Amino acid sequence: MWLALGTTALVLLVLVWELARPRLRGALARWREAAAERRLQAAQSGYDPGRERRAEQRARALLRSCVDEDAWEMYRDLGFLRVWGGLGDRGHGASYAYLIYPHKPIVAYLPQTGELLNEYCVAFPDHSRPYGSARLPDSDDVLAKWMALTADERHLIAEANMHLPGRQVDPERVRRDLLRLAGWERQRVGRADSLPAA
Amino acid sequence: MRLLRLKPGHGEIVLAEGDVEIPEQERELIEAFRRELDAGMWAAVPTETSGGKREAELVKSFAEVPRDADRVIFFPRAAGGAPGTSL
Numbered sequence: 552m553w554l555a556l557g558t559t560a561l562v563l564l565v566l567v568w569e570l571a572r573p574r575l576r577g578a579l580a581r582w583r584e585a586a587a588e589r590r591l592q593a594a595q596s597g598y599d600p601g602r603e604r605r606a607e608q609r610a611r612a613l614l615r616s617c618v619d620e621d622a623w624e625m626y627r628d629l630g631f632l633r634v635w636g637g638l639g640d641r642g643h644g645a646s647y648a649y650l651i652y653p654h655k656p657i658v659a660y661l662p663q664t665g666e667l668l669n670e671y672c673v674a675f676p677d678h679s680r681p682y683g684s685a686r687l688p689d690s691d692d693v694l695a696k697w698m699a700l701t702a703d704e705r706h707l708i709a710e711a712n713m714h715l716p717g718r719q720v721d722p723e724r725v726r727r728d729l730l731r732l733a734g735w736e737r738q739r740v741g742r743a744d745s746l747p748a749a
Numbered sequence: 750m751r752l753l754r755l756k757p758g759h760g761e762i763v764l765a766e767g768d769v770e771i772p773e774q775e776r777e778l779i780e781a782f783r784r785e786l787d788a789g790m791w792a793a794v795p796t797e798t799s800g801g802k803r804e805a806e807l808v809k810s811f812a813e814v815p816r817d818a819d820r821v822i823f824f825p826r827a828a829g830g831a832p833g834t835s836l
Contacts, residue, residue, distance in 0.1 A: 607760070682757060688757070688759075
């Protein structure tokens with residue numbers, strides 16, 4: 552009986568395989584065509600994920616060498632930078648601040664209340680388009696915004712397109728980021744307090 | 750002093766490197782600096798305040814670059830972005 556069942560199962564398997572084979576072949580051929588198409592598109596646009604990754608690594612190292620250690624850790628841990636407005640820091644009475652995201656508008660807000668003020672839409676397009684793209688690596692975009700803001704805030708803001716909050720950056724996301732930032736800063740203060748005095 | 754340029758798909762590249770106290774090298778630095786400004790780049794010098802806070806300074810000519818600066822970073826000039834563009 553087991554022999555009969557086994558034989559039947561084997562015959563069934565072979566039948567199913569024979570029925571499914573043309574479809575599987577078709578699917579495999581379509582998958583190969585799509586992969587070739589993707590490779591062709593990548594070659595035409597000059598996009599190379601490995602090169603982009605290396606570019607971003609270089610950009611991160613440069614950003615780290617330019618900004619304060621705290622700011623670098625903020626970017627590394629949270630994915631954005633905060634810059635105090637008014638060419639001063641909070642201790643000197645800065646009443647507003649900016650959040651710098653890679654390839655997104657700069658968001659101005661009130662640190663005291665968390666109220667979002669404006670979005671400043673600004674880009675640094677390289678029209679020579681090396682490798683087919685005008686976009687700087689993420690961390691270079693952040694560095695360019697940081698340098699322009701800390702060097703000449705008024706000029707950068709004048710060049711930017713100003714919009715009300717929510718035009719491009721989800722306000723809920725920004726509020727969540729402000730909460731994350733507050734938590735991150737509390738954690739750092741806690742860690743610093745727990746260190747033995749030198 | 751090194752002149753660096755931020756570049757899509759690459760990160761920074763070194764445009765020129767030299768000692769500003771050596772006239773020939775300074776001349777090369779000045780020429781490279783002018784080329785980038787003529788190409789529409791902005792130039793920034795990373796600096797540090799006396800309190801240790803790091804900032805940047807935008808410069809419009811080589812004469813404005815502090816003599817002891819170790820690098821000048823060129824990047825494409827800012828343009829107001831718009832929804833759906835390369836932001």
